[in-house]
Amino acid sequence: MAITEYFIRFLQRRDALQDRDLERLRNVRTQHVSFASGDVIVPADRSARRSCMMLRGLSARSHQLVGRSEERVITALHVPGDFVDLHGFVLAGLEHSVVAIGNAEVEFIDHAELTEITENFPHLTRLLWMATLIDAAVHRQWLVAAASLRSSAHLAHLLCEIYTRLNAVGAAGNHQFSLPLLQRELADILGYSPIHVNRAVRDLRDRGMIRWSGADIQILDWHGLATLARFDPSYLDMERQSR
Amino acid sequence: MAITEYFIRFLQRRDALQDRDLERLRNVRTQHVSFASGDVIVPADRSARRSCMMLRGLSARSHQLVGRSEERVITALHVPGDFVDLHGFVLAGLEHSVVAIGNAEVEFIDHAELTEITENFPHLTRLLWMATLIDAAVHRQWLVAAASLRSSAHLAHLLCEIYTRLNAVGAAGNHQFSLPLLQRELADILGYSPIHVNRAVRDLRDRGMIRWSGADIQILDWHGLATLARFDPSYLDMERQSR
DNA sequence: CGTCGCATTGAGCTTGGTCAACCCCGGTGG
DNA sequence: CCACCGGGGTTGACCAAGCTCAATGCGACG
Numbered sequence: 001m002a003i004t005e006y007f008i009r010f011l012q013r014r015d016a017l018q019d020r021d022l023e024r025l026r027n028v029r030t031q032h033v034s035f036a037s038g039d040v041i042v043p044a045d046r047s048a049r050r051s052c053m054m055l056r057g058l059s060a061r062s063h064q065l066v067g068r069s070e071e072r073v074i075t076a077l078h079v080p081g082d083f084v085d086l087h088g089f090v091l092a093g094l095e096h097s098v099v100a101i102g103n104a105e106v107e108f109i110d111h112a113e114l115t116e117i118t119e120n121f122p123h124l125t126r127l128l129w130m131a132t133l134i135d136a137a138v139h140r141q142w143l144v145a146a147a148s149l150r151s152s153a154h155l156a157h158l159l160c161e162i163y164t165r166l167n168a169v170g171a172a173g174n175h176q177f178s179l180p181l182l183q184r185e186l187a188d189i190l191g192y193s194p195i196h197v198n199r200a201v202r203d204l205r206d207r208g209m210i211r212w213s214g215a216d217i218q219i220l221d222w223h224g225l226a227t228l229a230r231f232d233p234s235y236l237d238m239e240r241q242s243r
Numbered sequence: 244m245a246i247t248e249y250f251i252r253f254l255q256r257r258d259a260l261q262d263r264d265l266e267r268l269r270n271v272r273t274q275h276v277s278f279a280s281g282d283v284i285v286p287a288d289r290s291a292r293r294s295c296m297m298l299r300g301l302s303a304r305s306h307q308l309v310g311r312s313e314e315r316v317i318t319a320l321h322v323p324g325d326f327v328d329l330h331g332f333v334l335a336g337l338e339h340s341v342v343a344i345g346n347a348e349v350e351f352i353d354h355a356e357l358t359e360i361t362e363n364f365p366h367l368t369r370l371l372w373m374a375t376l377i378d379a380a381v382h383r384q385w386l387v388a389a390a391s392l393r394s395s396a397h398l399a400h401l402l403c404e405i406y407t408r409l410n411a412v413g414a415a416g417n418h419q420f421s422l423p424l425l426q427r428e429l430a431d432i433l434g435y436s437p438i439h440v441n442r443a444v445r446d447l448r449d450r451g452m453i454r455w456s457g458a459d460i461q462i463l464d465w466h467g468l469a470t471l472a473r474f475d476p477s478y479l480d481m482e483r484q485s486r
Numbered sequence: 487c488g489t490c491g492c493a494t495t496g497a498g499c500t501t502g503g504t505c506a507a508c509c510c511c512g513g514t515g516g
Numbered sequence: 517c518c519a520c521c522g523g524g525g526t527t528g529a530c531c532a533a534g535c536t537c538a539a540t541g542c543g544a545c546g
Contacts, residue, residue, distance in 0.1 A: 046482075063387050066473050073390045075383040087376045090369055092484045095380060095477060118369055122362045126333055129372050132379065133330045137338060139382035140318040144306050146389045147316045147434030150501070183525070191390030193503050198526060230309050234338060239289075241335040393533070426493070436535050441494060487546100494541070503532070510525080516518085 003028045004055050004107060006081030006169045011127050013168070015243045021124040024117065030107035035100040037180065042085050046093035050108045051085045054078050057104030058180070060189075063096045074189040075142070076135065077101070077162060081169040083131050089114050090132075102180030102215065126243050137235045146191060149229065152203040154190055157229035159210065163219060164233050175222055180215035246271045247298050247350060249324030249412045254370050256411065258486045264367040267360065273350035278343040280423065285328050289336040293351045294328045297321050300347030301423070305431075306339045317432040318385070319378065320344070320405060324412040326374050332357050333375075345423030345458065369486050380478045389434060392472065395446040397433055400472035402453065406462060407476050418465055423458035 003025055011017060017025070032055070035041055041052060041059055061076040061084075075096065078084045088094045089111050118125045138161070145157045162179065166172035183201070187194045204210045209225045211218040219225055246268055254260060260268070275298070278284055284302055285295060304319040304327075318339065321327045331337045332354050361368045381404070388400045405422065409415035426444070430437045447453045452468045454461040462468055 061383070063383070065387075065391055066475055071391065073387045075386045087379065090373045090486055091376050091380070091480055092482060092486075095480075096383070119365045122365070122368070125365070125368060126361055129375070130333045132372070133334050133375060136330065136375065136379035136382060137334070139379060139386060140304070140306070140339070143318045143382060143385055143389065144308075144316045146386065147431075148308055148314065182523095188390075194524090195504080195526085196502055199502090202526080232309055237334055237338075239335060243333055243335075425491095437492090438494085438536080439534055442534090445494080489546085490544090492542090492544105495539085497538090498536090500535070501533080504530085506528090508525105508527080511523095512521105514519100514521080516520100 002026055003030055003109070004053055004081060006055070006171075007053055007083060009169060010081045010131070013238060013240065014130065015127060015241060017127075018123065021121060021127075024121055024124060028109055028113055030109050032105065032107050035104045035106070037100055037102050037104075039100045039104075040097050041100055041104070041106055042088070042094060042098040044094050044097040048085070048088040048093040048111070050110050051083065051088050051114070052098070052106040052108050054080045054082045054084055055105040055107055056080055058101035059084055059098050059104055059106070060101050060185070061096045062099050062188075072188055073191070074185065076138065077158075077189070079162070079165045079169060080171045082135075083128070086114075086128060087132050087135070101185070102178070123243075130237075130243060134237050137237060141235045145229075151190075151192065151196060151200040153228050153230070155186070155197070155200040156204060156209070156225045157231055158186075158189065159204075159217065159219065160226050160229050160231040161233075161236075163217075164231075164236065168236070168238060175219040177217055178215045179217050245269055246273055246352070247296055247324060249298070249414075250296055250326060252412060253324045253374070256481055256483065257373065258370060258484060260370075261366065264364060264370075267364055267367060271352055271356055273352050275348065275350050278347045278349070280343055280345050280347075282343045282347075283340050284343055284347065284349055285331070285337060285341040287337050287340040291328070291331040291336040291354070293353050294326065294331050294357070295341070295349040295351050297323045297325045297327055298348040298350055299323055301344040302327055302341050302347055302349070303344050303428070303432075304339045305342050315431055316434070317428065319381065320401075320432070322405070322408045322412060323414045325378075326371070329357075329371060330375050330378070344428070345421070366486075373480075373486060377480055380480060384478045388472075394433075394435065394439060394443040396471050396473070398429070398440070398443040399447060399452070399468045400474055401429075401432065402447075402460065402462065403465075403469050403472050403474040404476075404479075407474075407479065411479070411481060418462040420460055421458045422460050 059078045060074045063073045065071045084098055145154055166177050183197045184194045186197045209221045302321045303317045306316045308314045327341055388397055406420055409420050426440045427437045429440045452464045
């Protein structure tokens with residue numbers, strides 16, 4: 001199998017790909033695997049041999065808390081086209097696991113291929129590096145949101161970000177998308193109790209900003225939601241630049 | 244001027260440097276600049292031409308909040324040897340500024356030199372990439388701490404991390420270090436009010452875990468502090484590996 | 487000696503957590 | 517067809533963590 005076109009679009013949106021780079025990318029061999037909701041896609045360990053890219057559905061980085069076995073924190077959500085654990089290539093594996101949110105399909109890429117790319121394709125290497133740095137910018141924005149927004153504004157920020165990222169790769173449009181997260185999992189992301197998440201959802205609903213039933217979300221008032229969340233998508237670095 | 248030996252030690256702690264890589268690193272030209280407490284070392288803008296490395300003192304990444312001009316959030320602290328805004332090389336500049344915490348000295352490296360390294364030194368490029376990924380792992384750990392620890396445990400985690408990082412490069416020892424942060428700045432890091440930070444400091448003092456006067460901190464009970472903070476330094480990835 | 491900036495402390499309010507119901511809905515088995 | 521069950525969503529009551537405002541302490545510095 002070949003690398004997902006979503007990822008190629010992710011790169012092309014941010015820099016021009018030379019023919020040579022594009023050809024190398026399309027020749028990357030991948031293994032396609034499907035997962036059911038909750039499955040562990042990549043376990044937390046220090047000896048990974050391959051990394052994965054989202055093809056369909058969502059996944060999350062899940063950190064197990066030491067000494068509190070049933071508690072965890074989610075530090076990232078991934079949409080189609082994301083090179084989820086590319087950092088596991090350069091670091092010695094992962095300090096967290098990657099789990100499927102709803103049914104998910106991924107493509108695994110062998111680290112040997114990535115090593116070869118870094119030896120012979122410097123521009124493409126910088127673009128892979130960039131992908132991990134955009135992840136890091138998202139981490140920083142989550143830190144900013146956690147420190148400066150409370151409950152419903154914080155939830156609103158998450159919804160704005162996920163919709164923007166899904167929309168950027170063409171996996172959502174018309175202010176509607178599917179987010180098969182339990183409120184308990186939202187609580188693991190936002191750092192609240194599940195009950196408090198429920199009240200935040202209700203608040204956004206009562207303000208007429210969203211409609212949310214099951215996994216289906218519709219944003220009724222994008223401007224209001226983005227204003228409440230103080231959402232500014234520039235951290236996603238979606239401008240085309242020479243890198 | 245030349246690159247700081249702290250950074251070379253940072254890399255050598257994590258992988259063997261080939262002679263060729265080491266020679267190239269030592270030939271990097273830098274500009275040495277000193278800053279006073281509070282100075283902006285790197286402004287938030289989208290057209291940076293150089294990146295900086297900490298030589299002495301501390302710096303912080305500061306995010307200005309949109310529409311609340313006097314409020315900010317700090318998403319990272321940097322110790323000597325950190326390549327603070329290396330990500331500004333691959334991304335199009337920074338979405339945050341870098342400010343001096345106490346008096347600070349840095350060395351600026353021109354992006355043209357980094358481009359040349361990425362074209363001709365693939366192994367060294369992977370190590371630079373690794374440095375930015377360790378930053379990202381620290382961001383994730385801050386997210387975990389923010390979501391799972393409260394006040395004094397959260398503060399304890401920050402102290403454990405900063406001491407571990409200072410100690411790793413030889414800039415602190417004997418469980419003592421200097422942290423010239425105002426309580427207001429600590430509040431910007433932890434996401435609390437300055438008054439609440441004050442109570443967290445008092446709590447750690449009252450438990451006999453730390454002594455803290457002015458900028459000088461002494462950890463009296465490392466084991467107690469690390470247990471309270473559930474601190475596990477493995478996310479700092481200080482193991483030697485082939486990368 | 488006065489002032490300024492920061493640390494410290496207290497009082498009262500707001501946000502978020504915990505516990506315990508109850509509801510809704512889909513699946514299962516009689 | 518219906519009774520039952522279980523998981524997650526929803527709600528209320530009460531408790532705990534954290535914020536705001538205000539006052540005091542205190543050392544550096546003019």
